[in-house]
Amino acid sequence: MVEELNIEKVWELLNKVPDPEIPVLSVVELGVVRDVYVKENRAEVTITPTYSGCPAMKTFSDDIISQLKKNGFEEVIIHTAYNPPWTTDWMSETARTKLKEYGIAPPQGLAKNSLKLFAKNLPIPCPRCESTDTRRISEFGSTACKSLHQCNTCLDTFDYFKCI
Amino acid sequence: MTDKERLLQYCLRQGDTHIIFGYRLGEWCSKAHILEEDIALTNIALDHMGLGNAWLERAASVDSEKRSPDDLAYRRNEREYYNLLLAEQPNGNYANTIARQFLFDVYSVLYYSELLNSADDTLAGIAGKGLKEVRYHYKHSAQWVVRLGDGTVESHKKIQEAIDDMWRFTEELFEMDETDDIIAKSGVGVDVSGLKEAWKTQVSEVLEKATLSLPDHNLSRTGSKTGVHTEHLGHILAEMQYLPRAYPDAQW
Numbered sequence: 001m002v003e004e005l006n007i008e009k010v011w012e013l014l015n016k017v018p019d020p021e022i023p024v025l026s027v028v029e030l031g032v033v034r035d036v037y038v039k040e041n042r043a044e045v046t047i048t049p050t051y052s053g054c055p056a057m058k059t060f061s062d063d064i065i066s067q068l069k070k071n072g073f074e075e076v077i078i079h080t081a082y083n084p085p086w087t088t089d090w091m092s093e094t095a096r097t098k099l100k101e102y103g104i105a106p107p108q109g110l111a112k113n114s115l116k117l118f119a120k121n122l123p124i125p126c127p128r129c130e131s132t133d134t135r136r137i138s139e140f141g142s143t144a145c146k147s148l149h150q151c152n153t154c155l156d157t158f159d160y161f162k163c164i
Numbered sequence: 165m166t167d168k169e170r171l172l173q174y175c176l177r178q179g180d181t182h183i184i185f186g187y188r189l190g191e192w193c194s195k196a197h198i199l200e201e202d203i204a205l206t207n208i209a210l211d212h213m214g215l216g217n218a219w220l221e222r223a224a225s226v227d228s229e230k231r232s233p234d235d236l237a238y239r240r241n242e243r244e245y246y247n248l249l250l251a252e253q254p255n256g257n258y259a260n261t262i263a264r265q266f267l268f269d270v271y272s273v274l275y276y277s278e279l280l281n282s283a284d285d286t287l288a289g290i291a292g293k294g295l296k297e298v299r300y301h302y303k304h305s306a307q308w309v310v311r312l313g314d315g316t317v318e319s320h321k322k323i324q325e326a327i328d329d330m331w332r333f334t335e336e337l338f339e340m341d342e343t344d345d346i347i348a349k350s351g352v353g354v355d356v357s358g359l360k361e362a363w364k365t366q367v368s369e370v371l372e373k374a375t376l377s378l379p380d381h382n383l384s385r386t387g388s389k390t391g392v393h394t395e396h397l398g399h400i401l402a403e404m405q406y407l408p409r410a411y412p413d414a415q416w
Contacts, residue, residue, distance in 0.1 A: 049293070051297065052294065053212070082290055139204065140200065
C-alpha cells in the first residue's frame with residue numbers, strides 16, 4: 001500500500017506545500033527548495049532563505065517536515081544553505097502568472113540590474129488593469145519580499161514582489 | 165589561540181554587530197514618523213537579525229563549549245560581546261539613526277563584496293546573501309541622507325550633527341587586530357583596513373549630493389574587539405536577555 005518513496009515523489013509532495021504568506025505559490029515554485037535527498041524512508045531537504053531574516057523560514061521547515069511525515073517518511077532532515085543566494089530570477093513564468101492572478105505584481109527585470117543607487121526603476125504594471133502608470137508608495141511592504149504601489153489609472157493599491 | 169577559537173571570535177564580531185543593529189532598528193517599531201519608515205526600519209532590522217543568526221550559527225559550529233546560536237546571543241555578558249560600538253549607539257532622532265545606518269551600510273556593501281571570495285564556503289554564502297540585502301539598506305539610508313541634507317534648514321542641521329557625532333565610531337570599522345589579520349591572511353576573512361579609502365570616497369559622494377560636509381574632527385573611540393563598550397550596550401543586553409535568562413526553559 002505504501003507508494004515508493006523516491007526523489008520525484010518528494011518534489012511532488014513539496015510542490016503542494018504553500019508559502020505561508022503567499023499561498024498561491026508552493027515552496028518549490030518560490031525557489032526555496034534547493035535539493036532533495038532520499039534514502040529509504042529518510043528524506044533530507046535543503047532550503048535557502050528568501051531573505052536572511054524571513055520569519056516564514058521556520059514555517060517552511062515545519063510544513064515540509066509535516067508534509068513528508070504525513071506521506072510515509074519517518075525521518076526528515078532540513079538543511080539550510082545560503083549559497084547560491086536566492087533570487088527572484090529563479091521564479092518560473094507559471095509562478096509569475098499565479099502571483100499576478102493573486103493580485104501581486106511579479107518581479108520585473110533581472111535581479112542583477114535592480115540594485116543600483118538612485119537607478120531609475122522599471123515600470124511596474126498594475127496586476128489588475130495592466131496600466132504601467134503606477135507609482136511606488138513604499139519600498140518596504142507587508143513582508144520583506146514586497147513593496148507597496150498604487151495604480152494611477154484604476155487607483156487600486158497593490159503589492160509588488162521585489163526583484164532581488 | 166587555536167584556529168577554531170579565532171574563527172569563533174571573528175564570527176562573533178560580525179554576528180554581534182548585526183544582532184545589535186537589528187535590536188536598535190527594532191526599537192523603532194511603532195514609533196517612526198511615517199508608517200512607510202516604520203515598516204522599512206523593521207524590515208531592515210529583520211535582515212540584520214537574520215544575518216546575525218547566520219554568523220552565530222557558523223560561530224556555534226566551531227565553539228568548543230558547544231553553545232547554540234541562541235546561547236551565544238542570550239547568555240553572553242557585555243564584555244563578551246564584540247559588536248562595533250557604532251551599532252549600539254542610541255536611535256536618537258531620525259537623523260541620528262539614518263547617519264548611523266548610512267555609515268555602516270556603505271562599509272557593509274564593501275565588506276560583503278570582498279567576503280564573497282572567502283575560502284570558507286559558509287562565509288562566502290553569507291556574503292552572497294548579505295550583499296543583496298545590505299545594498300538596499302544602503303539605498304534606503306543614502307537616500308534619506310540626501311533627503312535630510314538637501315531638505316530644510318532644520319533637517320540639514322540635524323543630519324550634519326548626526327554624521328559629525330557618529331563619525332568617532334567609524335575608525336573602528338577598519339581596525340584590525342591579530343585575530344583579524346590571521347583570518348584575513350588565511351583567505352577566510354577580509355582585510356578591512358583596505359576598505360577605508362573606498363568607504364571615504366563613497367561617503368563623501370553621498371554627503372556632497374546631500375550638501376553636507378565631511379566631519380572636520382578626528383575624534384575616535386574603539387574597544388569592541390576586546391569587549392569594551394560604550395555605556396549603551398549593557399542596557400540593550402539587560403532588556404534583550406531578560407526573558408531567556410529569567411525563564412531558561414522558555415520556548416517560542
